[in-house]
Amino acid sequence: MIDRSSAEQVAQAVIVGLAAGQPVEIDGLGSRLYDELAAAGFGPWMDARKLAPGQNWPRAIESAIEASDFFVACFSTRSVNKRGGFQAEIRYALDCARRVPLDEIFLVPVRLDDCRVPRSIQREWQYIDLFPDWPRGVRKMAGMMRRELQRRKG
DSSP states (O other), X not given: OOOOXXXXXXXXXXXXXXXXXXXXXXXXXXXXXXXXXXXXXXXXXXXXHHOOTTOOHHHHXXXXXXXXXXXXXXXXXXXXXXXXXXXXXXXXXXXXXTTSOTTOOOEEEEESSSOOOOHHHHTTOOOEEOSSOHHHHHHHHHHHHHHHXXXXXX
């Protein structure tokens, strides 16, 4: 379980980006990550949980990315080769990442399985493996986000 200390993170948005059409076991990991980040005191956002019926989902996702403190890009064997919305979300998050100060962490790539992280991500961002030791990977990510939020407060 993740340490719940520093509950001031409750208001902080954390986008969990996951490609649609994942196998059940991978899709479930996105929901699991969302739940664990919420339990740790963060304010996660995921389209499957937050979009309302009839809402303009591309605009809602872009607005959520713009307002977030972090974008957690969940890569899997299937998502790295999938065309569509997930790739557009990643590109939009990359654009947003380029607008934040150079020493600020915004994009947090995570691997849900033993997939190849796209070269454009590997070149600039360190990723976190959430396998084979899920609790360790999530603790590492949550700890980094807490430290980053503290650092930003100065």
